[in-house]
Amino acid sequence: MQYVKLGSTGLDVSRICLGCMSFGIPDRGVHEWTLDEEASRPLIRQALEAGINFFDTANVYSDGTSEEIVGKVLADLARREEIVIATKVNGAMHEGPNARGLSRKTIMTEIDSSLRRLGTDYVDLYQIHRFDPATPVEETMEALHDVVKAGKARYIGASSMYAWQFSKAQYTARLNGWTRFVSMQNHYNLLYREEEREMLPLCEDQGVGVLPWSPLARGRLTRDWDAVTARSRADEYGKRLYQEGDREIVDAVARIAATREVPRARIALAWLLQQNTVTAPIIGATRPHHVEDAVAAVSVELTEKEIEELQQPYTPRAIKGH
Numbered sequence: 001m002q003y004v005k006l007g008s009t010g011l012d013v014s015r016i017c018l019g020c021m022s023f024g025i026p027d028r029g030v031h032e033w034t035l036d037e038e039a040s041r042p043l044i045r046q047a048l049e050a051g052i053n054f055f056d057t058a059n060v061y062s063d064g065t066s067e068e069i070v071g072k073v074l075a076d077l078a079r080r081e082e083i084v085i086a087t088k089v090n091g092a093m094h095e096g097p098n099a100r101g102l103s104r105k106t107i108m109t110e111i112d113s114s115l116r117r118l119g120t121d122y123v124d125l126y127q128i129h130r131f132d133p134a135t136p137v138e139e140t141m142e143a144l145h146d147v148v149k150a151g152k153a154r155y156i157g158a159s160s161m162y163a164w165q166f167s168k169a170q171y172t173a174r175l176n177g178w179t180r181f182v183s184m185q186n187h188y189n190l191l192y193r194e195e196e197r198e199m200l201p202l203c204e205d206q207g208v209g210v211l212p213w214s215p216l217a218r219g220r221l222t223r224d225w226d227a228v229t230a231r232s233r234a235d236e237y238g239k240r241l242y243q244e245g246d247r248e249i250v251d252a253v254a255r256i257a258a259t260r261e262v263p264r265a266r267i268a269l270a271w272l273l274q275q276n277t278v279t280a281p282i283i284g285a286t287r288p289h290h291v292e293d294a295v296a297a298v299s300v301e302l303t304e305k306e307i308e309e310l311q312q313p314y315t316p317r318a319i320k321g322h
Contacts, residue, residue, distance in 0.1 A: 001051025002298050004279055006084075007182045008207030009155060011124070013084050015273060016294045017054040017211060018047045019282040023069045024062020034062050035286060037069045043285050044073045050295045054084045056185070056211070056282050058129060059114050060091035071118035080120065087114050088159065090129035102132035104143040111152050126153035127185060130322070131161035137172050145178035157183035157211070160322045163198035170206065181208065185282065187321030188212035190221060190253065190268055190310055191246045194319055200277045212272060214321075215281035217242060221268035225250045241320050248313035256306050262296070263289070269297035271310055 002015045023040040026032050035043070044055075055074065057066045067087060074083060089110045092100035100106065111126065126147060132140065144156045158166055158181045166184065173180040184203050188195045189212060203210050216222055218241070225247040257264040272281045283294040302310075 001295065003053075005209075006125075006155070006279055007203075007209035009182050009209075011084065011155065011182075013054040013209075013280055014052045015280050015298050016052055017056050017086075017280040017282045018044070018052050018291070019213070019284045020055055020057035020066050020070045021061045022284045022286050023057075024066040026062070028063040028065045031062065033286065034066075037072065040069050041073050041077075043288065043291060044070070045077055046288060046291045047285070048078055048083075050291060052291075052295070053082060054086070054280060056086040056125075057118075058088035058091070059093055059110055059117075060088075060129070064093065064113070064117050067114055067117035071120060075119055084124040085118065085120065086125035086127060086157070087118065087123050088127040088129040089114070090132060102128055102135045102140040102143075104139055107140070107143040107147065111147050115152060122152055122154060124154045125157050125183060126155070127157040127159055127183070129159050131158075131165045131169075137169050138176070141169055141173045141178050142176070145173070148179045155179075155182045157181050157185060157209075159185040159213075160187055162319070162322065163202050166199065167202060183209040183211055183279070185211040185213055187214060187241075188272070188278075189215050189217045190249050190271055190314070191217040191242050192317075192320065193311075193314055194317065200275075204277045209279035210277045211279055212281045214241075215272050215283060216265055216268055217246075220246070220250060221253050222263070222265045224254070243317060245313075245315055249310065252309050252313060256302075256309065260300075262300070263293050265290070265293040266297040266300050267302070267306075267310075269294060270300035270302050271307065273297060273300075274302060274307070 003012045006013050022035055024034040025036055026034050057070050098105050147153050156179055170180050186195050253264050253267050257267045272278050285291050
């Protein structure tokens with residue numbers, strides 16, 4: 001495993017981040033394919049043994065049970081000071097007023113709830129899951145700053161939004177002497193490259209780490225275009241993210257993987273890992289080979305010709321994933 005600094009911080013993270021949306025009690029969330037603690041434990045152990053030290057979850061994943069499982073298993077298998085735990089805030093965790101968003105009240109409530117579920121005194125990276133247009137950005141950034149100063153989070157990060165929104169938040173924090181975001185977790189893969197227009201150049205200029213979600217395009221880059229899985233059948237959100245013309249890119253991944261005699265996931269992830277702005281793709285895992293392929297991708301070096309073959313079929317599209 002390779003390790004890099006997260007953005008311009010001194011924090012070392014593995015080049016692969018294990019996304020933990022796959023872990024959680026199935027009947028406590030919207031994803032019936034999530035794994036309970038018994039099934040999750042071997043995958044988390046495998047990730048640790050492979051050198052992955054970076055784990056990303058969120059309060060809303062399986063109604064908080066993802067945080068509970070991740071916190072319990074990591075406490076059993078790893079030393080807290082050696083791992084990096086990230087979680088998120090924004091989605092609704094109860095019904096009624098103040099159930100969601102990035103108000104001071106919600107942030108202060110949800111950080112304490114996340115820490116309780118994770119069984120830790122602090123998270124290494126506390127991220128806003130989306131931008132909240134209903135709350136003044138000054139209120140959000142000051143509340144996040146206070147979370148850091150209280151010792152409940154070491155760093156703060158953001159997730160999918162428009163570049164102008166991210167820039168506004170960063171400069172609001174800077175003007176007031178508050179903590180700024182050190183990372184951007186955004187939608188970026190071979191089938192969706194609109195982030196290359198504004199967000200990625202902004203992150204590079206400002207020294208912000210990039211942590212792409214859905215690096216394998218919800219599995220589309222790992223299988224034939226017309227193939228379906230239990231998850232893809234039920235994934236209504238994912239069906240809106242990609243388009244028929246992406247078939248050419250999926251075919252290009254398949255050709256290169258076949259020539260190299262490696263799984264397709266390694267090729268798709270290797271492309272991301274060779275993008276200068278990318279710190280660590282966030283991969284989901286429900287089977288051992290998902291972790292194996294992600295770790296192996298770190299060592300795959302694509303040629304300029306292969307990169308051109310993968311990128312050439314891409315066509316611009318509307319912004320999605322925000």
